[in-house]
Amino acid sequence: xxxxxxxxxxxxxxxxxxxxxxxxxxxxxxxxxxxxxxxxxxxxxxxxxxxxxxxxxxxxxxxxxxxxxxxxxxxxxxxxxxxxxxxxxxxxxxxxxxxxxxxxxxxxxxxxxxxxxxxxxxxxxxxxxxxxxxxxxxxxxxxxxxxxxxxxxxxxxxxxxxxxxxxxxxxxxxxxxxxxxxxxxxxxxxxxxxxxxxxxxxxxxxxxxxxxxxxxxxxxxxxxxxxxxxxxxxxxxxxxxxxxxxxxxxxxxxxxxxxxxxxxxxxxxxxxxxxxxxxxxxxxxxxxxxxxxxxxxxxxxxxxxxxxxxxxxxxxxxxxxxxxxxxxxxxxxxxxxxxxxxxxxxxxxxxxxxxxxxxxxxxxxxxxxxxxxxxxxxxxx
Amino acid sequence: xxxxxxxxxxxxxxxxxxxxxxxxxxxxxxxxxxxxxxxxxxxxxxxxxxxxxxxxxxxxxxxxxxxxxxxxxxxxxxxxxxxxxxxxxxxxxxxxxxxxxxxxxxxxxxxxxxxxxxxxxxxxxxxxxxxxxxxxxxxxxxxxxxxxxxxxxxxxxxxxxxxxxxxxxxxxxxxxxxxxxxxxxxxxxxxxxxxxxxxxxxxxxxxxxxxxxxxxxxxxxxxxxxxxxxxxxxxxxxxxxxxxxxxxx
Numbered sequence: 088x089x090x091x092x093x094x095x096x097x098x099x100x101x102x103x104x105x106x107x108x109x110x111x112x113x114x115x116x117x118x119x120x121x122x123x124x125x126x127x128x129x130x131x132x133x134x135x136x137x138x139x140x141x142x143x144x145x146x147x148x149x150x151x152x153x154x155x156x157x158x159x160x161x162x163x164x165x166x167x168x169x170x171x172x173x174x175x176x177x178x179x180x181x182x183x184x185x186x187x188x189x190x191x192x193x194x195x196x197x198x199x200x201x202x203x204x205x206x207x208x209x210x211x212x213x214x215x216x217x218x219x220x221x222x223x224x225x226x227x228x229x230x231x232x233x234x235x236x237x238x239x240x241x242x243x244x245x246x247x248x249x250x251x252x253x254x255x256x257x258x259x260x261x262x263x264x265x266x267x268x269x270x271x272x273x274x275x276x277x278x279x280x281x282x283x284x285x286x287x288x289x290x291x292x293x294x295x296x297x298x299x300x301x302x303x304x305x306x307x308x309x310x311x312x313x314x315x316x317x318x319x320x321x322x323x324x325x326x327x328x329x330x331x332x333x334x335x336x337x338x339x340x341x342x343x344x345x346x347x348x349x350x351x352x353x354x355x356x357x358x359x360x361x362x363x364x365x366x367x368x369x370x371x372x373x374x375x376x377x378x379x380x381x382x383x384x385x386x387x388x389x390x391x392x393x394x395x396x397x398x399x400x401x402x403x404x405x406x407x408x409x410x411x412x413x414x415x416x417x418x419x420x421x422x423x424x425x426x427x428x429x430x431x432x433x434x435x436x437x438x439x440x441x442x443x444x445x446x447x448x449x450x451x452x453x454x455x456x457x458x459x460x461x462x463x464x465x466x467x468x
Numbered sequence: 469x470x471x472x473x474x475x476x477x478x479x480x481x482x483x484x485x486x487x488x489x490x491x492x493x494x495x496x497x498x499x500x501x502x503x504x505x506x507x508x509x510x511x512x513x514x515x516x517x518x519x520x521x522x523x524x525x526x527x528x529x530x531x532x533x534x535x536x537x538x539x540x541x542x543x544x545x546x547x548x549x550x551x552x553x554x555x556x557x558x559x560x561x562x563x564x565x566x567x568x569x570x571x572x573x574x575x576x577x578x579x580x581x582x583x584x585x586x587x588x589x590x591x592x593x594x595x596x597x598x599x600x601x602x603x604x605x606x607x608x609x610x611x612x613x614x615x616x617x618x619x620x621x622x623x624x625x626x627x628x629x630x631x632x633x634x635x636x637x638x639x640x641x642x643x644x645x646x647x648x649x650x651x652x653x654x655x656x657x658x659x660x661x662x663x664x665x666x667x668x669x670x671x672x673x674x675x676x677x678x679x680x681x682x683x684x685x686x687x688x689x690x691x692x693x694x695x696x697x698x699x700x701x702x703x704x705x706x707x708x709x710x711x712x713x714x715x716x717x
Contacts, residue, residue, distance in 0.1 A: 090550075090562040090563060090564070091635075092548075092564075092588075092634070092635030092636075093544075093545045093548050093564050093566045093635075094544060094545055094629075094635050094636065094637065094638040095635050096543070096566070097543070097544075097638065097639075099626035099629045099630065099638075099639060100626055100630065154625075157625070157626075158623050158624050158625055159622070159623065159624015159625070159626075159639055159640075159643075159644030159645055160622065160623050160624045160644055160645060161623075163604070163621070163622075163623040164623060166604040166621065166623055167603050167604060167623070170604050170605060170621070171603065171604070171605075172602055172603055172604055172605035174599075174600045174601075175600060175601045175602055175603040175627070176601070177601065177603035177625065177627050178603040178604070180603070260627075264597075264601075264630055264631055265597070265633070265701060265702075266597060266630065266631055266632060266633035266701065267630060415630075418635070419632075419633055419634065419635045419717075420562070420635065420717055421717055422560075422562055422717070
């Protein structure tokens with residue numbers, strides 16, 4: 088039998104709400120990679136540190152866009168900050184997002200100030216942008232560089248708990264909804280943080296390889312191997328947490344076990360069991376294990392890491408889909424399931440999602456044309 | 469120092485009295501307008517709702533009345549009726565009317581051993597999840613205990629729709645804001661009954677003031693057995709289901 092409450096025929100949170108935690112996850116993960124270099128001194132990550140910081144900043148700029156598209160009354164969006172209702176977890180969004188954006192923007196500024204000044208001395212639109220960006224202050228001495236470095240390091244340190252807060256908060260939005268048996272778990276925000284780190288490292292590896300191939304740059308072997316090892320570690324934690332959550336649902340045998348079991352075996356079988364776990368978790372796990380545990384040639388190592396990172400990008404997207412959409416497929420009557428798949432051209436459809444997700448890459452390209460995001464990179468001979 | 473443009477003492481007093489009278493009128497007007505929403509003790513009533521499930525015949529007159537009274541959009545429901553049919557093997561079949569003809573499908577279940585109807589609506593919870601999660605405070609509880617949506621403030625995020633354990637909320641397809649049962653607030657604060665209560669030919673739906681011990685709902689709750697929906701959610705619903713079967717969620 089399949090019975091839904093009549094208002095549940097319409098899924099309220101669409102693919103936009105899948106995209107929102109996905110993009111914030113990329114932000115949090117990319118920022119943490121940049122902080123591994125700036126704060127924790129992981130020197131191997133230097134070639135990608137600046138790119139990871141710029142990625143975090145640009146993705147952060149676009150993080151609220153899916154939410155704005157989703158809102159029924161986007162013109163009232165700022166009410167969240169002007170008239171917040173603090174019993175709601177969502178009321179914190181504006182403040183958490185804005186404060187994190189300020190920290191990331193300032194860190195970008197302090198890290199790149201020297202390059203901005205150098206670029207500002209040229210001509211053209213890019214130089215004009217740089218002159219405005221440095222607030223027409225072109226002082227660049229050993230002392231200012233030292234001060235910039237200290238401030239950037241402080242902001243990178245401050246940003247780590249803020250990145251975890253931003254993404255943990257997104258997980259908390261779902262995990263704290265007691266009405267939804269698929270979402271309601273205290274593990275949700277921890278799962279979101281770790282999956283964010285996985286997606287952030289993955290997008291950096293994916294992007295680094297792609298731009299290196301396009302520009303015929305040498306890929307820094309030590310850098311990608313270090314990232315590959317981090318990726319393996321974080322993905323093990325993220326997937327283990329998800330499996331633990333699943334285990335507790337089945338082991339506890341509560342009233343929600345039956346309906347969630349049915350959800351997993353029917354509606355989410357392909358996207359959750361087969362794709363998220365069976366293909367896009369297991370395969371990268373094995374590939375990264377080969378890279379981490381066995382001696383392989385550099386070409387093979389790079390291939391293993393790139394394929395794994397690309398697959399893990401899809402895995403995290405699937406995870407977001409299975410959480411956000413999967414949770415809404417279960418009727419609160421506990422007696423049935425609804426269906427959802429986004430249309431192509433509708434307001435909250437696949438084309439809109441594609442444009443929103445592609446936009447940060449375009450902005451990163453423009454950013455790179457103003458300030459080189461991979462300093463010290465060598466061309467292939 | 470004398471000034472020609474200065475107002476006289478008499479004029480000053482006249483203006484003061486006029487101003488004070490205006491202030492008084494403004495402060496008294498709202499309470500005059502809501503005079504009917506006060507109970508016999510002069511206090512705001514505490515509205516509640518009861519559903520006598522044993523009496524419902526599934527005619528859907530309440531749904532029709534609600535749709536007309538509140539201009540409920542097609543495909544969305546402020547109230548609905550569920551039909552339960554329990555087969556000899558214990559299997560429970562549940563369905564609801566979701567078409568505009570307001571008629572249940574005439575499919576027979578020959579081996580049904582038990583069948584009944586259950587009207588559903590917003591539970592107007594004392595600790596409503598929807599009010600808690602609204603990021604802008606657009607959902608609130610009125611002094612009479614009715615959970616309402618300020619549609620001029622709602623941003624249409626849908627968080628309340630997700631948080632309601634009873635599936636009673638929806639996003640209005642035209643206004644793009646949250647919408648739900650208001651217990652016909654525009655009627656009950658003028659001393660009238662909600663449209664669904666008036667329309668029910670069997671007296672299934674009971675509405676009244678919990679603070680009035682003589683009210684029909686207070687008497688019913690004192691004398692009859694009742695259940696709340698999903699009490700484990702801790703929302704403390706103010707919608708009471710009399711003689712409710714255990715199959716109903």
